[in-house]
Amino acid sequence: MTTENTIRDSVRESYAARARTFLNPADIIPLTAAEPAACCSAEGACCATSASAAEQGYKAEDVGALPADITEMTLGCGDPLSIAGLQPGQRVLDLGSGAGFDCFLAAKKVGDTGWVIGVDMTPEMLSLAWKNAARTGAHNVEFRYGHIEHLPVEAESIDVVLSNCVINLSPDKPAVFREAFRVLKPGGKFAVSDIVADREIEPAAQANIGSYCECVAGASEESKYLADLSAAGFREVRVTGRVPYADVPGSGAKTWSVKVEALK
Numbered sequence: 001m002t003t004e005n006t007i008r009d010s011v012r013e014s015y016a017a018r019a020r021t022f023l024n025p026a027d028i029i030p031l032t033a034a035e036p037a038a039c040c041s042a043e044g045a046c047c048a049t050s051a052s053a054a055e056q057g058y059k060a061e062d063v064g065a066l067p068a069d070i071t072e073m074t075l076g077c078g079d080p081l082s083i084a085g086l087q088p089g090q091r092v093l094d095l096g097s098g099a100g101f102d103c104f105l106a107a108k109k110v111g112d113t114g115w116v117i118g119v120d121m122t123p124e125m126l127s128l129a130w131k132n133a134a135r136t137g138a139h140n141v142e143f144r145y146g147h148i149e150h151l152p153v154e155a156e157s158i159d160v161v162l163s164n165c166v167i168n169l170s171p172d173k174p175a176v177f178r179e180a181f182r183v184l185k186p187g188g189k190f191a192v193s194d195i196v197a198d199r200e201i202e203p204a205a206q207a208n209i210g211s212y213c214e215c216v217a218g219a220s221e222e223s224k225y226l227a228d229l230s231a232a233g234f235r236e237v238r239v240t241g242r243v244p245y246a247d248v249p250g251s252g253a254k255t256w257s258v259k260v261e262a263l264k
């Protein structure tokens, strides 16, 4: 049976494998994590392995200042910063921050008086993000170890929640939305890129863990995703961009990369 822990362990190992290709073993910080289950594929299946930052919609002037390998390491499916409207001085949280790409871009936008927190559950990804932070000299960014379903972030402390191609990987999306709502200040903004499906994906297709780790099989039906955000307390929930992503193996469902915004 595919339990929530099995899914998380497989997702973690998949992204750990990806991060290890950019790390020396000595750079990996030994955080205490649940023992990962078998990897979903030998190489580690991941989202958007071939999409460059430009293909994801980022403007060259925004990404140009970052080292090329950080730009190449983005595993997102869109550009959540394009709908975030970040302002100097804001506190920003990135759910599933990976190697830190969106955090570094956000850090530039919020400036010296702002602060950016990335949260990720994969020690290898956090190790890479911390290494990248040192290389870029970003001094207004931190990365925290945790699950996006139980955020290590205090209530009502964040102006904008970002996320790029991560919530589809969560086996408990309503919990992620409740946590995003909890940590946002009143009036705060939820601005994410993510994958949704045109229908509910059948359990048998969802159990394809390789497809799940590739950000396809775990996608919610779009209307359910939006309803779960509303149920968490968000208002003005809307999709502001939608491009085709991939068909779901073993299902008639299709997925879309969407930009979703909402307000607390």
Ligand SMILES: C[S@@+](CC[C@H](N)C(=O)[O-])C[C@H]1O[C@@H](n2cnc3c(N)ncnc32)[C@H](O)[C@@H]1O
Pocket: 008, 011, 012, 015, 046, 047, 073, 074, 075, 076, 077, 095, 096, 097, 098, 099, 100, 101, 102, 119, 120, 121, 122, 125, 146, 147, 148, 149, 163, 164, 165, 166, 169, 170, 215
């Ligand atoms: C597809 S990658 C996206 C990384 C980053 N947002 C980007 O655009 O490059 C997914 C990331 O989310 C993390 N992740 C997946 N599920 C998570 C969860 N439940 N809690 C915390 N992090 C999670 C993985 O470790 C991985 O770093």
